[in-house]
Amino acid sequence: MIADITFGQFFPAKSPIHRMDPRVKLVLVVLMIVFMFLAKNFFGLGVMVAFTVAAMLLSKVPMKLYIKSVKPVLFIIAFTSLINLFYGSGEPLWQFGFLRITLNGIFNALFIVIRITALIMISALLTFTTSPTQLTDAIERLLKPLAKLHVPVHEFAMMMTIALRFIPTLLEETDKIMSAQKARGADLESGGLIDRVKALIPILIPLFVSAFRRAFDLATAMECRCYHGGEGRTKMKVLHVSGGDVLSLGLSCLACAVVIVCNFVFPSLR
Amino acid sequence: MSFIEVSDLCFGYAAESEDEAVREVIHHLSLSIEEGEFVALLGHNGSGKSTMAKLFNGMYLPQSGRVVVDGMDTADESLQFEIRRRVGLVQQNPDNQLVASIVEEDVAFGPENLGLPPAEIRSRVDQALKAVDMYEYRDHAPFKLSGGQKQRVAIAGVIAMEPKCIVLDEPTAMLDPRGRDEVMQTIRTLNREKGITIILITHYMDEAVQAGRVVVMNSGEIVTQGTPREVFSQVELLKRHKLDVPQATELMYRLRGAGIDVPADILDSEACIECLSALCKKEA
Amino acid sequence: MAILETKDLTYVYGQGTPFERTAVDHVNISIEEGEFLGVIGHTGSGKSTLIQMLNGLLRPTSGQVLLDGEDIWKDPKQIRRVRFRVGMVFQYPEYQLFEETVLKDICFGPKNMGLSDEQAEECARQAAHFTGLKPELLEKSPFELSGGEKRRAAIAGVIAMDPDVLILDEPTAGLDPNGRDVLLSQILSYHQQRKNTILLVSHSMEDIGRTADRLLVMNSSHAEMLDTTRRVFAQSDRLESIGLRVPQITRIMTELRRRGFPVDESTLTVEEALRQLIPYLKGEIQ
Incomplete structure (x- = not known):
């Protein structure tokens, strides 16, 4: 029930985007985000948006889900665009006290709305089409060179893997403990802030105790299965950069180049 | 020499405070297990049977005495991984021993630690999943599986x-009857078809009955051992050690007590029914 | 009530x-x-x-x-x-x-x-x-x-x-x-x-x-x-059809009844079974 929601992010489907190497996907998404910020006018941003929309269409993930993913940040989008709306420069079109709207303000606000929405869409594209495990794997492999600098890359990835595995289990456990304490008359819903925080103790303590017990068992299981850190470890799944990956890499580099050209050719906003 | 040779083993947990003595759990225990055997280790909670589980693969080291696995002493740290890949351990809580959030990646965890080439890992994972009849679930998330399925993963x-021996520490204690049957079925198949040595630690009599040899433990010592028939016919002894016998065995035992001449080594309902109807026919 | x-x-x-x-x-x-x-x-x-x-x-x-x-x-x-x-x-x-x-x-x-x-x-x-x-x-x-x-x-x-x-x-x-x-x-x-x-x-x-x-x-x-x-466990076939079973002793006694033993339709404990079987078996043997 609660667990279903957290895992709802990944949308399994058979699309070219799902098939892409997660490393390439991750790099591309980071690249796109950077260039969305670098774009200084509607032309450059338009290229990025077009690219994002094309990828979304290819992903076979229902558009409804993408639209839903904007919902939680709707307030932030509205807030930032409002501020931009009132802080534009140039001749005011409308003025009331210190509030004034200019043509430049409207453009700025619109630009911000498009940019943030596109950012969310492309991040959603990544999480919808890449399983958490693939993502962890991609991060571990991409950061591997850092291990030479004694950055604990493998340990970090292992922590991510274990966290992903145990989040649903612990959520379910929280559910159970809450029911058990409610059955003993625990009141979790009423009272002031202090009462509510106090009411959490009977839930948090058993949860911690259980998390430690699980950690202990898991450590035993891992040791029994010959775990000894990242050294000498191999992976079952080998990642291949395919022709499609190279193509999309090329296309996005091209798109990024266009953004830079647009920045020079067309006037910047603001 | 036997596959696993436990000789004069003593083990205790470290004292929690200074004035507390070391809690000795295993006292001078000797036991040998042959390759391909199916041994059930039976005892009530606190009899030391779960501690034994971790002594077989060197997770715990003996305080005195020796545990030798396939000719390797578990006290020799350089052999640690060699021993662990030969003797696998399955624990009680199926939720707490799976590492990855996808079934096949979890199964791959061990071979990956051994540093095997990817193609080899792939084929081992597929074979292992087929052996426990979970191949269809290879890309599922473990938390959506039933207890029995998780335990099979x-x-x-x-x-x-590819171990020679699997130690299972109360693998069915947290499962429902269906899950218990699934796991027991899997264990039997592995023992019969793959010849894997099984050490099953349990307090369920009906599971111990399926083993080739039953070893009964109490306060860190072996009380009795033998075939299930030999062990379960000693109803008095088992009850004294807080253990149970199948209802069929109990019935026969108490009929004998009432002066009716029936065999003591009956373990299941079929044998019990046949025996009683034969008794009446003979007399009639 | x-x-x-x-x-x-x-x-x-x-x-x-x-x-x-x-x-x-x-x-x-x-x-x-x-x-x-x-x-x-x-x-x-x-x-x-x-x-x-x-x-x-x-x-x-x-x-x-x-x-x-x-x-x-x-x-x-x-x-x-x-x-x-x-x-x-x-x-x-x-x-x-x-x-x-x-x-x-x-x-x-x-x-x-x-x-x-x-x-x-x-x-x-x-x-x-x-x-x-x-x-x-x-x-x-x-x-x-x-x-x-x-x-x-x-x-x-x-x-x-x-x-x-x-x-x-x-x-x-x-x-x-x-x-x-x-x-x-x-x-x-x-x-x-x-x-x-x-x-x-x-x-x-x-x-x-x-x-x-x-x-x-x-x-x-x-x-x-x-x-x-008692009545539920007497219907062992129906229970088995939905994948449930009856206690081992009930099973034994039901089968004995089928084979003509004069025992109750449904027996729930070993004690009950003994109360019925001992007198009967002793009578048969003599």
Whole structure:
């Protein structure tokens, strides 16, 4: 029930985007985000948006889900665009006290709305089409060179893997403990802030105790299965950069180049 | 020499405070297990049977005495991984021993630690999942599986290391009857078809009955051992050690007590029914 | 008189989502005051969902739960009162312990009921006695207890609220045979002294055969049977068709009856079997 929601992010489907190497996907998404910020006018941003929309269409993930993913940040989008709306420069079109709207303000606000929405869409594209495990794997492999600098890359990835595995289990456990304490008359819903925080103790303590017990068992299981850190470890799944990956890499580099050209050719906003 | 040779083993947990003595759990225990055997280790909670589980693969080291696995002493740290890949351990709680959030990646965890080439890992994982009949679930998330299925994935994770022996520490204690049957079925198949040595630690009599040899433990010592028939006919002894016998065995035992001449080594309902009807026919 | 009744009780998980699943489907049962009711059924048969509706932890999608003839959801604000009257011990209840001492933990329920510290402590001590928890353990931390003791402490935490109906979801899961036998007889003697209604959910037919007066069989979201334990276990074929079994001793005796032994239709314990078999076998042999 609660667990279903957290895992709802990944949308399994058979699309070219799902098939892409997660490393390439991750790099591309980071690249796109950077260039969305670098774009200084509607032309450059338009290229990025077009690219994002094309990828979304290819992903076979229902558009409804993408639209839903904007919902939680709707307030932030509205807030930032409002501020931009009132802080534009140039001749005011409308003025009331210190509030004034200019043509430049409207453009700025619109630009911000498009940019943030596109950012969310492309991040959603990544999480919808890449399983958490693939993502962890991609991060571990991409950061591997850092291990030479004694950055604990493998340990970090292992922590991510274990966290992903145990989040649903612990959520379910929280559910159970809450029911058990409610059955003993625990009141979790009423009272002031202090009462509510106090009411959490009977839930948090058993949860911690259980998390430690699980950690202990898991450590035993891992040791029994010959775990000894990242050294000498191999992976079952080998990642291949395919022709499609190279193509999309090329296309996005091209798109990024266009953004830079647009920045020079067309006037910047603001 | 036997596959596992436990000789004069003593083990205790470290004292929690200074004035507390070391809690000795295993006292001068000797036991040998042959390759391909199916041994059930039976005892009530606190009899030391779960501690034994971790002594077989060197997770715990003996305080005195020796545990030798396939000719390797578990006290020799350089052999640690060699021993662990030969003797796998499956624990009680199926939720707490799976590492990855996808079934096949979890099964791959062990072989990956051994540093095997990817193609080899792939084929071992597929074979292990087929051996426990979970191949169709290879890309599922473990938390959506039933207890019995999770436990079978845990077993597959051990099989993928190609061990000679699997130690299972109360693998069915948290499962429902269906899950228990699934796991027991899997264990029997692995023992019969793959010749894997099984050490099953349990307090369920009906599971111990399926083993080739039953070893009964109490306060860190072996009380009795033998075939299930030999052991379960000693109803008095088992009850004294807080253990149970199947209802069929209990019935026969008490009929004998009432002066009716029936065999004591009856373990299941079929044998019990046949025996009683034969008794009446003979007399009639 | 019925203490708990359900009218077309239904519960649907994830209504309106693709994961929609009916866990309890139009269940009509009535639980008599003072009876010991066994509840059996497979995992996923709907029994957990059903019992959680009986004490108001889950709100029915449709239908009603009547406690003493009154809908428990008539005033949702008063639902906690229902939970005090219908006590619920979950599976592995030891995982809910949290207080510094066992005594304080057992007092949690009574205090939530609004009892004074003295009254709560009185209830707690009595409950500890019912579950066979030694008095010297009460001042210890619950985390220092053994597994079996923790289980008793957690059960005492519910008994301390002195519920009129006590629901126990697999109270003996994971205990060894001795621990299981002792706990079951403790529950039975509590039931006999307190004379309240008990619902025992269990996968162990042997345990059910030894304790329950009546038996509720849940199968794929429905109440498949509700009758005396004897009559339910007499229908071993029907139980087997839904993947459940009868106690081993019942099976043996049913088969012996089929083969012409003059024994009862349904035998629940080894003692009962001996009472019938010994005189008969002795007669036959002579």
